[in-house]
Amino acid sequence: MTNEPHTTDSPDQENLVVDALGTGVVKDYDRLINEFGIEPISNIFDKLDKNKRHYFMDRGIMFGHTGLQTVVDAINKQKPFAVMTGIKPSGKYHIGSMTTALEVIYFQQMGGDVSFAIADIESYVASGLSFEKATEISVDNVADLFALGLDTDPDKTFIYRQSEDQIVQKYGHIFSSHVTMNTLKGIYGDKIRVGYYNAALIQVADILRPQIINGSLPTVTPIGADQAPHGRLTRDIARKQVFQEKFGFTLPSFTYHLMLQGIDGSGKMSKSMPMSVFTLDEDFKSIKKKINNALTGGRDTAQEQKEKGAEPDKCRVYDLFKFVFDAEDKQLLDRRERCLSGELLCGYCKKDLKDAIEEYQKEHLEKKKQVFELALKVVNSNN
Ligand code: SF4
Structure with missing residues (x-):
């Protein structure tokens, strides 16, 4: 659900096909699709007109989904549905985080009400970030999201901090009584602190929160492919008899997207590798330098390129245009x-x-300036 990679105590990634802890690395998409029962996004195309689809769907960036039919039906019948998302505060909003944001805004424009978690419990667990610092960072992040197009109407976008929200804390705890340690170890590995498991269960509560509050309704959470295990855990909990009897949860749906790779040719965008990524408010001279240094699919010489053509599918410049x-x-x-x-x-x-x-x-920066005060108010006044 969240966009930023965890930074400490991650298990040995070499042994993981997918990365439940969100480092943004997926080694084998085909295996991921088979293992997690992800359906190709194209199988909803006959039910969702092209003019209602996001370009990410047609370009294979949003490549798969689980259970999205319930949301597509709601879109077509103009019925209520929820879009659940969040961000783990860790720093300035960067270009790699935008994929999720653009999807959330798209589903909101299709009629969904957004529930947005500031995952400060997760950032405390992952990075030792204080709640105060997390709030400060998230104000800036929320201002970016408003500037990108997230609806500022509180009836359309509900923003909360995990550390202040009693519902997600209460249900994170309740859900923990229905999940075995073996399940958690199977998903997240066993070389991590207990807080990671706790944060994962709070995240399950984040995703189910709209239905805990409003009763059964379709929900969608756009996630990176590396977060597929969270999706499966959430659906497994939602379908348990005890919760079906109490809430009648509609199984939450997920869309899965590819992740932008490092501009410099590295496998992922990471703030620890500054040439791999840029933030939305970075000095433009610095961005220019990074683009000049970007990995392309070009040939060794201009003459060779004119003769043979280049390879856009190996090119990080092309990726930025595509995304x-x-x-x-x-x-x-x-x-x-x-x-x-x-x-x-x-x-x-x-x-x-x-x-x-x-x-x-x-x-973007002009719009951000206009919504910054509002972001400050919203983040600090909720709960
Ligand atoms: S997309 Fe542009 S930068 Fe990339 S290989 Fe083609 S011409 Fe070069």
Whole structure:
């Protein structure tokens, strides 16, 4: 559910197919799909018109789902549904975190009410971050989200801190009585502190919170592919007889997205590798330097590229266009064709990207300035 990687005491990732603790690394997507019963996103296309789909769906960025039909039905019949998400405060909002945000905003625009957890218990467990510091960071993050398009109407977006919300704490505790240690070890490994298990169960309560409050209704939580085990644990708890009798939970649905990889060619975007990522309010000169240094799918020489064409699917510049900066399919397709044919050279393509980022950033920061006070008020006044 959350976007930021944990940083301490993670189990040995070499032994994990997926990374339940959120380091953002998935080694084998096919195995992930089979192991977690993830369905291809394309199987809802016949029920959801193209004009109602997010471009992430058609581009295979949002590549899979579990149980999304309930939400698609709600969208088509204009019935209520909930969008559950959250963020683990750890620092400035960065370009890799935007994938989840754009999906949440999309589902909200399709009619969903957003429930947004500031996962400060999780950030305490993972990074030892005090609740005060987590609040300060989350104000900035929420301002970014409002600037990206998250509805500022409190009836459409409910924001809360885990450390202050009695419902998620109470139900995290109750759910813990219905899960064995073996299950938790199977999902998260056994070389971690107990707090991780606790935080995971609170996260289950976060996802079910809209239904605990409002009764049974479809819900969707967009997550990175590495978070699939959380999704399965949540659905397993929701389907238990004791909770079905008490709440009649509609099994929560999840969408799964690919994760942007490091701009510099590293396997993931990480703040510990500054050249791999940039934040939305980073000095533009610094962003330019990172784009100039980006891994591309270009050839060794311009002449060779003109003759053979380049390889967009190996290119981190292309990834940034695909995820964020070429939102129009026609524009992206045109770039792809010119890249493949050798008509477009990487230097010009990087210039396009820098121009696009500069414009995007300028608009974003202007909007962020306008909503910052509101974010401060919302984060500090809830609960
Ligand atoms: S032309 Fe653009 S998309 Fe193609 S490899 Fe070069 S930088 Fe990447």
